[in-house]
Amino acid sequence: MEFKLNETQESIRDLAREFAEKVLKPRIDDIEEVGHFPTDVYQQMADTGLLGIAFDEKYGGIGAGYDSFVLAFEELSKVSPSAATALLITLLPLEAINLFGSEDQKQAYIGPSIEGKLRGSMAFTEPSTGSDPKQLTTTARLEGDTWVISGVKRFISNAAYDGPMLLYAKEAETGKCTAFLFDKPIEGYSTSTPWEKIGLLGSPCYDVFLDEVRVPNDDFHILGKRGDGFTILKATTAYGKLGFSAVFLGAFGGAVNAAKDYVTTKVHRDSTITKFQAIQTKFATMLSKYESCRYMVYNCAETANDHSRLEEMLGQSALVKAYVGDTAVEGCVLAMNLMGSYGVMKEYQTERFLRDALIGPHVEGQTDVQRVIAAGYYLNH
Incomplete structure (x- = not known):
């Protein structure tokens, strides 16, 4: 298996990264204070095409697949997990419609929603x-x-x-x-x-x-x-679990970036604190957790691209969601530890990434339930 992005994937990742840095980052404090996502920024995300990454072009999407989708949501979440979540929630009913809906239902809802006109x-x-x-x-x-x-x-x-x-x-x-x-x-x-x-x-x-x-x-x-409601729910939430895994992976990534910025600029006796082995080992531990989450999410996205593998997706997405949900919390705590007292200060953002990550084990399926689902699948295949 070659872990190398193609041109489309790189382009979508870079688009999301640039949007996060230039548009989302200046609005972080506004989002935190008002408790909802600004309508104008949401529309900008829709206009950029971030809602239509995985949907067919005939419905106004890009048709780039779930591998590109998770790359974009990871980048958005490195700056604002709330932004990625606001998009993801809209996508959940659309995924169900895309999988199980009639052509009339798809035409009525997918296009207008990815254009930002509707929020499902x-x-x-x-x-x-x-x-x-x-x-x-x-x-x-x-x-x-x-x-x-x-x-x-x-x-x-x-x-x-x-x-x-x-x-x-x-x-x-x-x-x-x-x-x-x-x-x-x-x-x-x-x-x-x-x-x-x-x-x-x-x-x-x-x-x-x-x-x-x-x-x-x-x-x-x-x-x-x-x-057939519960069958539809299980299939749809498999894609929801992948999406939320990308969100909490991104929150973890944001904390990793904040910690790296801190330890590579914090000076102790004329050199940065990266000279200390305690810092090096803790950073390496954090990074290994992050990389393991990334590869699990990316691999699950490949499975999601093939709808004929839906049964496998049910088990795999549960396993990934459970692991990433718990591990992102552990990783954000490590990032906070690396930053000492600065890690708990709002100005340095790590506390926000931790607060967002803490939701991971509890939404779109509680962690222990996901492990039971995953075990049920893998023990029988």
Whole structure:
């Protein structure tokens, strides 16, 4: 296997890196203070093509694959993991539509979303469940030619923005999980105030309240087939796990860069502190963790490019997400240690990368659950 980027991959990586340095970096403090991502910067990211990297050109995408996608999201996250997360959340329902949707659904949502006109959401998690479809309490009952959906969804990103909502609910008659697709907001749909969380402050999440939301019973408003909701969810979240792995890899990379800048400029008796073996060994330990994460993410991206390997992707993405989620936290702590007291100061950014990384083990599938999923796949193949 040759770990060498082709011309397209290098171009997309450089584009994302330049955007992060020139556009995102000056707005970091604004994002942290207001707690959501600035609309004008989000539109700039869309105009640059960063939402369409992996989608087919016929829908307005670039068609460069998931290997280019993770390179771009890693570079964005080295400066602002919140920026990459804001993009990623929009992409999750689009991935589901791309994998399972009709041509009408793809035409309606993929193009406008990657142009920045819509921000999609995906809603499965509820106050009483995060991964078990049998515990869903949001129900959809059929009244004539209309589905009536009621319930509460928790921690839903982008829920307050206009765009497609991919919502999983239990059919009242059959008890099966079905994926419903509709435009938000809609009558009967409302959200809480944003949850306050430790990091990723530019990507707010909400509770969603569904008070007899009415959705037509037709092919456009159901993704895939009735009762296939959990199958669609598992496939979609495999790509979500890859995306979040790239985000937290980038957060780790940002901390590595901050630590390197510090130790190579901090002077002790006329030379930098890199002369100390304690600094060298800690830096090498941090770097080895970062490189191992990179190769796991890049390898998973290669698998993601081939949709015929979806079953393998389910196991591999779970393994990668678990490893990168935990290891990024460990790496950011090492970076903070290398910087001493400066590491905990907001001005030096490492504390922000750590706060963002701390979310990694807990979103898009909790770490221990991902290890169980990964073990289940690899023990049987």
